[in-house]
Amino acid sequence: MICSKLSRRLAAAAIAGAIIAPATSHAEDVTIGLTFLASGLDAAEGSNGWALVSHGIAEQLFRVSREGEVVPNLAASATRNDDGTWTVELAPDRFFSDGTPVTAEAVAVALNRTGEANPSARATAGRLSFTAVDDDTLTVRTEHATAILPSILAEWAFPVYRMEGDAPIFTGPFAVKSFQPGASIEMTPNAHYAGAGARSDVTLRRIADGQSLALAFASGEVDMAFNLPVETLSMLETTGGRIVSFPVAYQYMMWMNTRTPALSDPRVRRAIDLAISREDLVTAAQAGVPATGAFAESYPFAAEGSLSHDPDAAAALLDEAGWTPGEDGVRTRDGEQLELVLYAYPQRPDLVTFQPVIRAALTGIGIAVTTQVTESPSDVAASGGFDLFLWAQHTAPAGDPGLFLSLFFETDAARNYSGWSNAAYDSLVAALRAERDPQARIDLARQAQEMIAAEAPVAFLVTPEWHVGLSPALAGYEPWGSDYYVIRPDLVTGR
Amino acid sequence: MTAAAVQVLGRLALSWLAVVTAAFVLLRLMPGDPVEVFLAQVNVGAGHEIVAAYRAQWGLDEPIATQFLRWLGGFVTLDWGVSFETGRPVAADFAARLPYSAAIGFGGMVLAVTGGFALGFFAAHRPGGPADMLSRVLAVAGQALPAFATGLVLLWILGVQLRWIDVFGGGFIERVLLPTLLVALFSLGSMSRLTRAGFVEVKGSPYYRTALAKGRSQAGALWHHGRAAGVLTLIAGLAPELTWIIGGTAVAEIVFGVPGVSERVVQAVNHRDYAILQPYIALVALWVALVMQGARFLRRTLDPRLP
Numbered sequence: 001m002i003c004s005k006l007s008r009r010l011a012a013a014a015i016a017g018a019i020i021a022p023a024t025s026h027a028e029d030v031t032i033g034l035t036f037l038a039s040g041l042d043a044a045e046g047s048n049g050w051a052l053v054s055h056g057i058a059e060q061l062f063r064v065s066r067e068g069e070v071v072p073n074l075a076a077s078a079t080r081n082d083d084g085t086w087t088v089e090l091a092p093d094r095f096f097s098d099g100t101p102v103t104a105e106a107v108a109v110a111l112n113r114t115g116e117a118n119p120s121a122r123a124t125a126g127r128l129s130f131t132a133v134d135d136d137t138l139t140v141r142t143e144h145a146t147a148i149l150p151s152i153l154a155e156w157a158f159p160v161y162r163m164e165g166d167a168p169i170f171t172g173p174f175a176v177k178s179f180q181p182g183a184s185i186e187m188t189p190n191a192h193y194a195g196a197g198a199r200s201d202v203t204l205r206r207i208a209d210g211q212s213l214a215l216a217f218a219s220g221e222v223d224m225a226f227n228l229p230v231e232t233l234s235m236l237e238t239t240g241g242r243i244v245s246f247p248v249a250y251q252y253m254m255w256m257n258t259r260t261p262a263l264s265d266p267r268v269r270r271a272i273d274l275a276i277s278r279e280d281l282v283t284a285a286q287a288g289v290p291a292t293g294a295f296a297e298s299y300p301f302a303a304e305g306s307l308s309h310d311p312d313a314a315a316a317l318l319d320e321a322g323w324t325p326g327e328d329g330v331r332t333r334d335g336e337q338l339e340l341v342l343y344a345y346p347q348r349p350d351l352v353t354f355q356p357v358i359r360a361a362l363t364g365i366g367i368a369v370t371t372q373v374t375e376s377p378s379d380v381a382a383s384g385g386f387d388l389f390l391w392a393q394h395t396a397p398a399g400d401p402g403l404f405l406s407l408f409f410e411t412d413a414a415r416n417y418s419g420w421s422n423a424a425y426d427s428l429v430a431a432l433r434a435e436r437d438p439q440a441r442i443d444l445a446r447q448a449q450e451m452i453a454a455e456a457p458v459a460f461l462v463t464p465e466w467h468v469g470l471s472p473a474l475a476g477y478e479p480w481g482s483d484y485y486v487i488r489p490d491l492v493t494g495r
Numbered sequence: 496m497t498a499a500a501v502q503v504l505g506r507l508a509l510s511w512l513a514v515v516t517a518a519f520v521l522l523r524l525m526p527g528d529p530v531e532v533f534l535a536q537v538n539v540g541a542g543h544e545i546v547a548a549y550r551a552q553w554g555l556d557e558p559i560a561t562q563f564l565r566w567l568g569g570f571v572t573l574d575w576g577v578s579f580e581t582g583r584p585v586a587a588d589f590a591a592r593l594p595y596s597a598a599i600g601f602g603g604m605v606l607a608v609t610g611g612f613a614l615g616f617f618a619a620h621r622p623g624g625p626a627d628m629l630s631r632v633l634a635v636a637g638q639a640l641p642a643f644a645t646g647l648v649l650l651w652i653l654g655v656q657l658r659w660i661d662v663f664g665g666g667f668i669e670r671v672l673l674p675t676l677l678v679a680l681f682s683l684g685s686m687s688r689l690t691r692a693g694f695v696e697v698k699g700s701p702y703y704r705t706a707l708a709k710g711r712s713q714a715g716a717l718w719h720h721g722r723a724a725g726v727l728t729l730i731a732g733l734a735p736e737l738t739w740i741i742g743g744t745a746v747a748e749i750v751f752g753v754p755g756v757s758e759r760v761v762q763a764v765n766h767r768d769y770a771i772l773q774p775y776i777a778l779v780a781l782w783v784a785l786v787m788q789g790a791r792f793l794r795r796t797l798d799p800r801l802p
Contacts, residue, residue: 031664033663039578039581039582039583040581040582042582045581045582046578046579046582047533047536047537047580047581048581048582119545119548119549119552120537120545122544122545122548123539123540123541123542124540157539180754181583181754182588182592182754182758182759183752183754203664205664205752206752206754207752208749208752209750211647211750212647212650212663212749212751212752215651215654216662216663216752218655219662221654221664222663347765375526375527376526376527377535378527378528378532378535379526379531393538394538397538403540407540407542408540413542414541414543415540
């Protein structure tokens with residue numbers, strides 16, 4: 001801990017020193033520092049698909065827009081047929097970076113290969129089978145019926161590519177010039193992508209440590225530093241570069257284990273939810289905005305309004321539930337004290353920062369809280385061996401609310417960590433699963449969030465923010481889309 | 496001689512097998528399921544079916560004894576499998592990264608040994624003098640300073656303030672220069688203290704005093720009569736340091752963004768990527784056994800009186 005503090009201070013001092021020399025770039029081309037990099041170029045392996053799309057190398061048939069909507073990309077449209085299959089029409093005049101056109105046959109070969117090799121491509125609707133009908137039309141058969149194929153095709157597992165021998169070729173705005181695994185990717189504008197002339201060569205450099213990334217930005221070695229630690233920001237702001245903070249969809253939340261005697265009562269869970277000040281959590285993390293529900297506010301299906309903070313109402317609910325204050329301030333019922341164990345995990349440091357804030361808030365209404373940190377959150381959450389569990393989750397990675405609302409809250413769902421069961425909610429989510437009309441889906445998603453809020457198996461806390469350093473060369477760049485779309489067609493240098 | 500060599504080799508092989516077997520079991524006792532960690536990292540909302548598919552793909556659905564035998568057979572035939580996280584062949588991944596780690600580790604150690612030996616000699620020659628003080632400061636600093644923070648300071652001074660080198664964007668030499676300095680800095684003090692101890696012991700010996708009485712200079716007598724003792728003590732201390740050449744470079748690789756083996760292993764620990772961790776442990780175990788045996792052989796050669 002001491003080492004960690006010392007290293008942070010030294011890093012801050014280092015950055016302060018760097019202010020003397022403002023950030024500038026050495027070369028015409030752009031260098032971007034990231035804490036992650038594609039491990040390989042085969043989109044069917046591991047999580048390469050994600051990184052390749054994020055790097056601007058690959059594209060899917062559909063993507064999630066800045067507004068959080070699923071929009072066509074390499075596809076022009078997707079229509080559900082009466083027999084449950086889908087027809088996908090490709091957008092005209094799209095090419096791979098070697099100049100060959102994107103055809104239905106090429107898409108079918110690539111996505112069938114990915115479906116065979118990568119289990120993540122089978123996560124939402126089982127195995128998808130693609131068949132080319134003609135040059136521009138595909139039929140897609142899904143193992144499990146789905147109303148949201150465009151959203152599934154926007155998942156990271158579905159980039160389109162063409163294998164030339166062992167080398168994959170993609171369609172994104174940038175093409176790979178050279179690739180050093182774990183270190184860097186040199187990219188050149190894809191000459192067959194609209195607007196190629198306005199783009200420069202881009203080098204992606206992996207700098208895994210955030211403090212080192214900040215120093216690389218301060219030294220001018222990178223024109224963009226993506227996802228800077230919050231403690232480096234105040235110093236970096238005066239280096240001549242621009243720091244942009246943007247909300248990301250990795251919602252912070254707190255599961256409440258409804259299987260425990262105390263938390264089986266919705267009044268106790270509601271009281272806990274009301275006792276927590278989201279503003280205090282934002283202050284503690286030094287970034288973010290209070291959550292309004294399960295989804296970041298940029299999504300059309302995000303809950304509206306704000307979540308209440310009312311310690312008096314919380315205390316009243318506990319009184320009503322039979323938990324009365326004891327002599328030591330801790331509430332008791334039938335001789336048993338209201339004591340809860342609150343877990344967090346260090347992989348998301350903000351969650352550990354939240355622990356004392358939440359403990360103080362709950363102590364204020366008479367709940368004794370013990371904090372624990374675990375290295376293996378999934379194991380603890382799945383075992384049910386917790387009372388309260390702070391958690392970070394991207395709740396709509398493919399621009400659709402259905403998966404999160406189903407997978408984490410339906411009675412028999414694989415990740416129903418809180419153990420909550422509500423038949424009306426299950427029916428609502430079943431209706432959401434079958435619904436095809438976008439506006440109706442939004443309405444159902446909001447209703448589902450209202451039902452969750454009413455019984456509070458989870459407390460949604462904060463929508464976090466990430467921070468990006470931009471040199472003058474990239475002054476016009478606006479980050480959005482978390483880490484799913486870092487390099488986009490609009491990455492144009494200002495030099 | 497042949498029997499002795501067979502005995503040594505047999506002992507090495509058994510030790511290695513015991514270590515890799517224990518490591519195989521201990522890795523699987525680590526909290527955190529690789530499939531769950533992977534799915535959480537890539538935001539795949541997977542049900543039981545997909546979890547089972549990954550388990551089957553990664554060979555985690557078999558009994559642990561079967562997994563071990565399969566891994567062992569693959570390892571000795573150089574088929575090290577593919578990384579859970581990236582899908583890349585482990586052997587190719589290690590081969591691409593090894594030059595960085597080896598350059599940093601060996602380069603740092605060569606700097607530390609040569610610098611430490613020289614500093615130790617001068618420290619023994621003039622106890623309490625500037626070289627002795629420097630040696631003491633470096634030894635204490637090596638123990639007390641966090642390597643991570645020291646690396647950031649090096650980065651700040653040479654990469655940000657002075658801008659002498661492109662720390663992250665330069666060629667191979669530029670990439671490994673600062674990490675090598677960092678590794679050397681943290682071993683220099685201990686190397687010099689070890690060497691100093693060897694030389695100081697000689698200063699109390701009758702043959703050293705005789706050499707002085709014959710009119711040799713203090714430095715000349717110390718070098719002539721003490722260097723073997725200095726080398727012997729250095730070798731004794733060097734063997735454990737050498738065992739950490741690969742593992743000990745992790746901090747340097749992470750701070751300076753070098754794509755070495757250690758940096759990859761740290762990443763693999765976070766992802767519970769057994770496919771990377773297991774061959775790494777096997778290689779380190781082999782390296783440790785060989786270095787220890789080599790050091791023992793060298794010391795016996797230099798001083799046949801040693802057991």
